Amino acid sequence: MPRIEHITITPIAFREPPLLAASGIHQPWAIRCIIEMHVEGGIVGLGESYGDRTTLMGLEVAAKRLIGHDATNLNRIARASSEAATEIDPLLAIRGTSMPTPHAELELRLAGGIEVAALDAWGKSTGMRLCDILGGQVREKVPYAAYLFYRFGHHIGFENEEDEWGEALTPEAVVEQAGQMIEKFGFQSMKLKGGVFAPEVDVETLNALSEAFPGIPLRVDPNTNWSEETTEALIPLLLGKLEYLEDPVAGMDAMARIQAKSDIPLSTNMCVTRLEHLPEAISKNVVKVILADHHSWGGVSKTMHLAQCCTTWGIGLSMHSNSHLGISLAAMTHIGAAIPGPIYSFDTHYCWEKEDVIEGGLIEFEDGSLGVPEGPGLGVAIDQDMLKRMAKNYANLEFEYRDDASEMLKYWPDWQAGVMPKF
């Protein structure tokens, strides 16, 4: 069992396209952190997590508590993460951050980041791939969905960086984006990030996508920016067109009321985000599909438990994504490869990334899917030069928390931050 010698947490930033969502617009820089867990034998396990100040503080504290423990001791990682969340809670209060993270959420985030590094170290120490540690590979390829966004052509202040995708603010432009994305990555399912414009626009976009790509499963996620009344009115327009409808409204009760009235399966990554939410979610029949996320659910082990619960209760399973790089993508792929039950194609922002912190650069999709990377653990290694460059990007930033709402006001001064639902 490889003992943990030290853990380094490196905040990084990488360029991000101006993708629109209900909560605002993706900032020009996405922030993440890379976790390097150095264990006995010169082996380094890799993890990737959020880059906000709170997570970084928590990871530093948890990391110190784990020195000398076995990398395989996932229960110890959970405990250290819980202790770290408790320890930094008062600090957060003193600093008066505007983005307090609930303790229960924070401890799961910390464990989520560290556990991946620990499992990678475990795998590299024993020659096992992560999917082997998780019970063995059951599918050759893990399918991902095209993640379609309304978006601007470039960020304010980055006028020279118009990318290959260009502006997409109309249904026609999103159809074009989808076509590009399918051609480039081979995706066989699509998800539209909705809730940006009036719902009629989303419906029009979905209709246009259905027409342009018949037979390709389609999802839409307005991120709770619809009211219950609006959602009820939209259901007949969406019926038969969606694989599932993600988080139309906020809260388990409202979601359950919609699900009770609708034949469209609902999904969520917003109102069911921890194992402890399952009892209420299941008893209220809130959704038919849950979007897992090992970063926020407490790690790979908790995600595998969630997957087993989904099989046991007959709930569908997909995976949620924030902007992320290849370490997280590799972890998601191993998880997807080892889940014995059925899965929906996973969400990923990865199709929007232009560079990666791992050796070899961006991982390439094949027919919209990924095989498990070769080699033990996650099967990926850090490009140290790129890590340094991305760490420098982060050091030059003037923000410590992602804030899509403030960014949005630069583009649409009349946009009402914090008003939800807008439609």
Next chain:
Amino acid sequence: MPRIEHITITPIAFREPPLLAASGIHQPWAIRCIIEMHVEGGIVGLGESYGDRTTLMGLEVAAKRLIGHDATNLNRIARASSEAATEIDPLLAIRGTSMPTPHAELELRLAGGIEVAALDAWGKSTGMRLCDILGGQVREKVPYAAYLFYRFGHHIGFENEEDEWGEALTPEAVVEQAGQMIEKFGFQSMKLKGGVFAPEVDVETLNALSEAFPGIPLRVDPNTNWSEETTEALIPLLLGKLEYLEDPVAGMDAMARIQAKSDIPLSTNMCVTRLEHLPEAISKNVVKVILADHHSWGGVSKTMHLAQCCTTWGIGLSMHSNSHLGISLAAMTHIGAAIPGPIYSFDTHYCWEKEDVIEGGLIEFEDGSLGVPEGPGLGVAIDQDMLKRMAKNYANLEFEYRDDASEMLKYWPDWQAGVMPKF
């Protein structure tokens, strides 16, 4: 990853005391099987499972299907077990066995046996203890409960083998048995196997135990031999005296009706015996405590999922036991040591055993608890001489299925086999 070269399944038999339960009396011989999984590197992983003909047939078929696969591939073991259950189903029908095992139950039994051997091989190949593989040790000692039985002094035909415990057919004698057991093993909780005599006798025994051992948590298990009416009438007499009441009545609905009316927590190992039973059990609030059993729940991995579900839903967890030897006891101890949530002391018949198939003989309890055996994997090794002796015992038997009911008729010819509930 250690590849499976071959797996041997050795049925064994060992002497068993004449313990009484609702279903009859333990036969003079308990039958089990020992699984030896030979993997690359000359390592042998050990498992222990049921010894009935159906399980043996299934294990042989599953074992063949696993040759060449990685011992760590628990998903493959589950699949091979399912396939084996399907393959032998028709054979069972042809042979007209009187003890058909449902497919869903059989495949979990097969996986339950093989998975322990696979995890032991995994551990021995990597230097990890089973509890390390399961997420890490969270408690030094795993508590077990004294398992009190009404019993005869000796089996018919074994008059010379009266053991140290002697006959216990009265409340007073059971109190004496409990005293002996606590003195010998240090147990700090007790379970009475009830349902043998009229419930008034059980109540009298429980009262006598409470009086003799104040403060020691007490459980009773009539194995569904009480009617709902009887149980309702007994509840006021048991209130405040029991840690929990195990399987008073048959079926989830009847259990739920009792639980709804009673402040005594109910537990079960009879109506909730698979992960797929959890949705109904939870929605109907059937029990407050579930007794896991890795042998029948599909293995260690499924047991760990169950434990997580119990934590998530706020259900108590203990562990059920059939007659078993040290390999199973070691597995139970590793599982108990690695479950992050709270556990009730585990059941075990082990206190009744006189010899073991593992090197060093019987494992010794300390204060009613067990620490995790030292060494990788399960931390136990086979005593090959004893294995041969116990295999010879089995070869000399004239039965292939445990049949406590027929045995009972030798003692009490008027006993009504198959009539349940009797009270």
